[in-house]
Amino acid sequence: MGQFPMPDVMVSDLGPDGGSDLHLELTGGGGARVRLMRALREAIHSGRLAPGTRLPPYRALALDLGIARNTVAAAYAELVEEGWLTARQGSGTHVAHRAAPLEPGHTRSPQRPSRLRVIHDLMPSSPDAAAFPRSSWIASARRALAAAPSDAFGVGDPRGRPELRQALVEYLARTRGVRTKAEHIVICSGYAHGLRLVSQVLRGPVAVEAYGLGFHRSILAEAGLPTVPLAVDADGARVEDLAATGARAVLLTPAHQYPTGGALHPERRAAVIDWARATGGLLLEDDYDGEFRYDREPVGAVQGLDPDRVVYFGSTSKSLSPSLRLGWMALPSSLVDDIAAAKGPRELWSGVTDQLTLADFIACGSYDRHLRRMRRIYRHRRDLLTATLAERAPHITVSGIAAGLHAVVDLPPDSERAALRAARRLGLALDGLAPYRHPDSRMPLRDGLVIGYGTPPEHAFAAALEALCLALPDLP
Amino acid sequence: MGQFPMPDVMVSDLGPDGGSDLHLELTGGGGARVRLMRALREAIHSGRLAPGTRLPPYRALALDLGIARNTVAAAYAELVEEGWLTARQGSGTHVAHRAAPLEPGHTRSPQRPSRLRVIHDLMPSSPDAAAFPRSSWIASARRALAAAPSDAFGVGDPRGRPELRQALVEYLARTRGVRTKAEHIVICSGYAHGLRLVSQVLRGPVAVEAYGLGFHRSILAEAGLPTVPLAVDADGARVEDLAATGARAVLLTPAHQYPTGGALHPERRAAVIDWARATGGLLLEDDYDGEFRYDREPVGAVQGLDPDRVVYFGSTSKSLSPSLRLGWMALPSSLVDDIAAAKGPRELWSGVTDQLTLADFIACGSYDRHLRRMRRIYRHRRDLLTATLAERAPHITVSGIAAGLHAVVDLPPDSERAALRAARRLGLALDGLAPYRHPDSRMPLRDGLVIGYGTPPEHAFAAALEALCLALPDLP
Numbered sequence: 003m004g005q006f007p008m009p010d011v012m013v014s015d016l017g018p019d020g021g022s023d024l025h026l027e028l029t030g031g032g033g034a035r036v037r038l039m040r041a042l043r044e045a046i047h048s049g050r051l052a053p054g055t056r057l058p059p060y061r062a063l064a065l066d067l068g069i070a071r072n073t074v075a076a077a078y079a080e081l082v083e084e085g086w087l088t089a090r091q092g093s094g095t096h097v098a099h100r101a102a103p104l105e106p107g108h109t110r111s112p113q114r115p116s117r118l119r120v121i122h123d124l125m126p127s128s129p130d131a132a133a134f135p136r137s138s139w140i141a142s143a144r145r146a147l148a149a150a151p152s153d154a155f156g157v158g159d160p161r162g163r164p165e166l167r168q169a170l171v172e173y174l175a176r177t178r179g180v181r182t183k184a185e186h187i188v189i190c191s192g193y194a195h196g197l198r199l200v201s202q203v204l205r206g207p208v209a210v211e212a213y214g215l216g217f218h219r220s221i222l223a224e225a226g227l228p229t230v231p232l233a234v235d236a237d238g239a240r241v242e243d244l245a246a247t248g249a250r251a252v253l254l255t256p257a258h259q260y261p262t263g264g265a266l267h268p269e270r271r272a273a274v275i276d277w278a279r280a281t282g283g284l285l286l287e288d289d290y291d292g293e294f295r296y297d298r299e300p301v302g303a304v305q306g307l308d309p310d311r312v313v314y315f316g317s318t319s320k321s322l323s324p325s326l327r328l329g330w331m332a333l334p335s336s337l338v339d340d341i342a343a344a345k346g347p348r349e350l351w352s353g354v355t356d357q358l359t360l361a362d363f364i365a366c367g368s369y370d371r372h373l374r375r376m377r378r379i380y381r382h383r384r385d386l387l388t389a390t391l392a393e394r395a396p397h398i399t400v401s402g403i404a405a406g407l408h409a410v411v412d413l414p415p416d417s418e419r420a421a422l423r424a425a426r427r428l429g430l431a432l433d434g435l436a437p438y439r440h441p442d443s444r445m446p447l448r449d450g451l452v453i454g455y456g457t458p459p460e461h462a463f464a465a466a467l468e469a470l471c472l473a474l475p476d477l478p
Numbered sequence: 479m480g481q482f483p484m485p486d487v488m489v490s491d492l493g494p495d496g497g498s499d500l501h502l503e504l505t506g507g508g509g510a511r512v513r514l515m516r517a518l519r520e521a522i523h524s525g526r527l528a529p530g531t532r533l534p535p536y537r538a539l540a541l542d543l544g545i546a547r548n549t550v551a552a553a554y555a556e557l558v559e560e561g562w563l564t565a566r567q568g569s570g571t572h573v574a575h576r577a578a579p580l581e582p583g584h585t586r587s588p589q590r591p592s593r594l595r596v597i598h599d600l601m602p603s604s605p606d607a608a609a610f611p612r613s614s615w616i617a618s619a620r621r622a623l624a625a626a627p628s629d630a631f632g633v634g635d636p637r638g639r640p641e642l643r644q645a646l647v648e649y650l651a652r653t654r655g656v657r658t659k660a661e662h663i664v665i666c667s668g669y670a671h672g673l674r675l676v677s678q679v680l681r682g683p684v685a686v687e688a689y690g691l692g693f694h695r696s697i698l699a700e701a702g703l704p705t706v707p708l709a710v711d712a713d714g715a716r717v718e719d720l721a722a723t724g725a726r727a728v729l730l731t732p733a734h735q736y737p738t739g740g741a742l743h744p745e746r747r748a749a750v751i752d753w754a755r756a757t758g759g760l761l762l763e764d765d766y767d768g769e770f771r772y773d774r775e776p777v778g779a780v781q782g783l784d785p786d787r788v789v790y791f792g793s794t795s796k797s798l799s800p801s802l803r804l805g806w807m808a809l810p811s812s813l814v815d816d817i818a819a820a821k822g823p824r825e826l827w828s829g830v831t832d833q834l835t836l837a838d839f840i841a842c843g844s845y846d847r848h849l850r851r852m853r854r855i856y857r858h859r860r861d862l863l864t865a866t867l868a869e870r871a872p873h874i875t876v877s878g879i880a881a882g883l884h885a886v887v888d889l890p891p892d893s894e895r896a897a898l899r900a901a902r903r904l905g906l907a908l909d910g911l912a913p914y915r916h917p918d919s920r921m922p923l924r925d926g927l928v929i930g931y932g933t934p935p936e937h938a939f940a941a942a943l944e945a946l947c948l949a950l951p952d953l954p
Contacts, residue, residue, distance in 0.1 A: 030816075033678065033701075144616050144620075147612045148612065152607050155608075155799040156607035156800065195827075202509060203508045204507040323632070325630060325633075326830065340512070343512065352829070353801065353804065353829050356831055
């Protein structure tokens with residue numbers, strides 16, 4: 003098995019509270035965020051910031067350094083992502099224990115300070131990399147490259163290849179109820195790139211789900227857009243609270259709330275469109291795993307309700323592979339020009355060969371076949387997960403299992419860190435719920451594990467489940 | 479033939495000088511640059527800014543709007559690139575004539591307001607799109623995808639695939655004298671993406687060649703890095719002037735100055751490294767067409783002189799196709815971590831399939847074969863260009879022809895615009911020298927045409943040359 007980063011959860015003692023007198027010099031080039039991140043990494047690397055040290059609240063540090071709060075929040079969030087820092091519920095941000103100074107001679111990527119041997123990989127957000135359909139992909143590539151006009155290999159339209167945009171119009175209408183046309187689709191290098199582009203033309207604040215990826219919040223923060231949390235429950239985000247937030251846009255995962263797993267209730271789907279129409283607001287719809295439904299009715303994209311008020315995002319990152327770097331946006335017509343301008347005339351970003359290949363892959367039915375096959379595989383794993391937990395840990399509830407590639411295992415209060423520690427000892431990589439929580443959320447704390455059952459190769463899944471059962475807390 | 483943007487050169491009358499009372503409201507979302515560009519486009523589109531209108535100097539507009547000078551300069555440069563504005567030597571920035579309000583029912587991309595029927599395409603910067611080696615590329619893709627480990631299709635290293643970085647180490651050492659190792663290479667989506675990443679960790683000012691792409695200057699300006707021009711002559715940039723600029727980095731095209739065509743003189747190659755060592759400065763070496771040499775000795779990359787003081791940039795955009803969006807940087811070891819952090823852990827940008835394919839394409843010798851073939855083709859076209867001009871326009875000199883995919887045709891003073899107008903009437907797309915000139919340069923003005931002889935397909939080259947001869951001014 004490879005080496006994967008794990009969230010650092012080994013902090014069992016509280017380090018010295020160095021927050022109030024943290025001295026940082028933002029030297030070197032780059033924007034304030036880059037310089038702050040570098041200064042923090044250096045301070046940690048040199049040992050000046052010891053493992054466990056509590057960092058000042060981002061508001062305080064922003065005041066000290068004379069830079070924007072959002073910038074500090076974005077830097078903290080990225081360093082948590084990278085493993086240098088840990089964010090703990092109710093106790094602020096700390097230097098991770100695994101981010102301690104390097105042993106001499108040990109080299110590592112700056113992104114991944116916290117590696118250890120992973121034997122079982124249940125990290126969420128990835129499909130099974132071993133299941134990539136290599137031969138049908140190559141067959142499509144051969145056909146697509148042979149059929150492409152010569153000018154496909156010249157400088158092209160920044161919105162992406164017309165073949166792919168047309169194939170997506172038909173595919174998204176058929177499978178997701180998306181209403182759009184090729185001129186309103188912009189191809190991008192996956193969801194993060196799309197969100198980065200859209201955030202250049204948005205105004206804040208942006209409402210986000212109280213549980214979601216910190217990485218996405220940091221993209222908005224970097225663009226100067228403050229985020230405000232919306233509580234989530236089994237029916238998705240509480241969009242009825244939107245009006246009170248003053249938000250101009252809302253970022254949701256309606257088909258399968260990430261990571262807690264609910265589908266946005268039909269009344270809330272209608273309510274968010276009503277809000278957008280009444281306020282001139284915009285829904286950013288992250289349809290990251292809309293293809294994977296098991297035992298519930300397919301839920302179409304909210305975009306179909308009002309294409310003029312929704313930016314719809316999709317990608318191949320869950321359906322095929324994150325390594326393709328292919329995503330798409332179906333845009334309201336009013337945004338197309340600004341987004342194309344933000345993308346820039348010279349930087350196509352997504353390679354044309356993969357765009358042409360995916361267009362053929364969709365058109366010839368290979369994409370549907372691959373998705374059907376993966377749906378069977380993931381559903382089987384999901385069933386195995388729930389059956390195993392029902393038998394081995396009947397006191398534990400699993401949620402968010404009707405769709406997607408991950409589930410949430412709810413844990414008794416205050417047991418998440420212990421469970422993650424136990425997992426780590428077993429060489430089991432998975433996520434806790436804590437890092438997903440918006441720092442400003444007032445929702446009740448929730449302890450749990452996020453299980454990515456799509457990630458391991460088929461042969462390794464049973465052993466990963468066994469490790470999971472061993473890591474769970476015993477009956478209280 | 480397709481439709482291509484042409485630089486707008488139809489301005490023969492001076493419009494009203496609307497500069498001093500230009501009223502713009504920067505409404506809507508986005509950063510200042512995006513909002514200023516939108517406001518200018520809207521003012522032009524609505525007719526409020528008439529064709530030919532002179533815009534205020536960017537310093538003045540920056541003061542009026544309370545935004546940074548660099549931001550206005552970047553917005554102007556991008557709108558010139560897009561064809562909304564024209565920058566004329568000595569007379570400032572004007573609204574392009576072709577950027578006039580749309581006829582009803584006419585749709586167009588926001589990037590390309592100025593399209594007209596192009597019959598002959600000699601726009602510089604593109605290889606022959608029809609010569610893309612489809613079958614050997616697919617053969618490499620098939621081998622590479624079959625051989626790749628499963629984890630290639632998972633979440634990978636932000637620096638890019640190890641197979642490609644290793645193949646590049648060997649290839650660049652052999653063909654360009656680059657000294658690096660796989661850990662110091664970062665794959666990116668072409669030169670612009672690489673420059674954007676590097677500019678996030680640089681401090682300004684950055685010295686640039688007095689003639690170069692405005693698009694590259696605007697990338698630096700967007701990152702808050704002021705640029706200062708270095709005069710260029712037949713031996714490349716006058717790096718002896720570097721010390722006086724106070725620059726902390728210098729961006730050069732040493733192998734083939736773009737667009738004027740000289741190679742950096744050996745003494746200047748040594749001098750720029752001496753400067754970098756003495757001042758802690760950095761050379762950004764844009765090796766955009768280093769593969770194409772005709773009748774002069776191959777010139778290795780300056781990077782080989784001191785890998786710790788040079789960021790070396792290369793890409794497939796001239797050698798294979800700009801549609802692949804594949805480039806690379808060989809970095810000083812001290813910059814690797816910051817660049818990888820600027821690139822971000824989640825956004826690989828360049829698809830893995832093309833990275834794996836290019837690694838095989840290099841390793842199996844297909845890249846060398848393709849380059850040899852293209853070198854023959856382009857050399858033949860270059861010979862035809864010089865022979866034709868010698869016969870048909872003996873009063874015109876051609877320069878920069880020892881290498882690359884373009885040449886510069888020098889014109890008598892004040893005849894560039896007339897030649898571009900004549901070309902336009904003939905349906906011939908090419909560039910003048912004026913838009914390449916740094917606005918602050920004090921070099922003597924130079925009139926000329928930049929001829930991209932790589933761009934047309936093989937069968938269309940002779941007719942394009944004929945049109946070029948017709949567009950050139952007669953003997954004075």
